[in-house]
Amino acid sequence: MRKLLVVFISVLLLIVAVSCSKQNDALPEMIKVDLSVKPGTGKVDQPISFEAKVSQGKEMVNDAESVIFEIWRAKDEKHEKIEIKQAKNGIYHLEKSFSQEGTYYIISHVTARDMHNMPKKEFVVGTPSEPEDPKAKDSMENMDMGDHQKDNNHEGDGH
Numbered sequence: 001m002r003k004l005l006v007v008f009i010s011v012l013l014l015i016v017a018v019s020c021s022k023q024n025d026a027l028p029e030m031i032k033v034d035l036s037v038k039p040g041t042g043k044v045d046q047p048i049s050f051e052a053k054v055s056q057g058k059e060m061v062n063d064a065e066s067v068i069f070e071i072w073r074a075k076d077e078k079h080e081k082i083e084i085k086q087a088k089n090g091i092y093h094l095e096k097s098f099s100q101e102g103t104y105y106i107i108s109h110v111t112a113r114d115m116h117n118m119p120k121k122e123f124v125v126g127t128p129s130e131p132e133d134p135k136a137k138d139s140m141e142n143m144d145m146g147d148h149q150k151d152n153n154h155e156g157d158g159h
Contacts, residue, residue, distance in 0.1 A: 029057040033110045035119040042125045047095045052084075052108040052119075060090025064112035067092040074103040074132045101126030 034053040042048040050069055054061040064087065072079040084092040098104065107120045122131065 031056050031061060031112050031115045031117050033108055033117040033119050035108045035121050037106060037121050037123040040123050044101055044126050045097050045099060047097050050094045050106055052092045052110060054090050054110055054112060056113060061112050062087045062090055064110055066111040068109040069094050070107045070109060072105055073100065074129050098125040102129035103131045
């Protein structure tokens with residue numbers, strides 16, 4: 001009788017363990033960020049529209065913890081960071097004008113549902129200037145994180 005009770009309890013514990021592990025196997029889908037710049041070639045002192053369309057699976061994300069647009073002119077050490085507080089239908093929007101011609105970059109830093117995504121785009125205002133890295137137009141793949149780390153270390157000291 002005692003062996004039967006031990007087998008029964010063992011089987012019961014195994015069933016509970018398997019059912020719990022199946023619930024934990026379903027990982028949430030990654031957040032997706034579609035970053036757009038319109039127009040891709042703008043004019044000096046004319047507004048350019050930036051949109052980060054944030055989704056998770058088929059659901060639009062209006063409750064991101066943080067959406068920050070980081071914008072800079074090619075080869076410029078100064079990066080402007082603008083936080084976007086609200087979304088409409090999962091779209092975080094910014095309009096901005098630029099007083100200087102050149103090649104610019106934008107990264108949307110999106111943190112939502114314990115995930116982070118940061119797509120990058122290149123755009124031009126007036127006449128293009130020399131780009132930073134022609135291979136890295138729409139991707140973070142070629143970004144030298146050592147240089148990025150150096151930039152972050154200078155943010156607070158006025159460089």
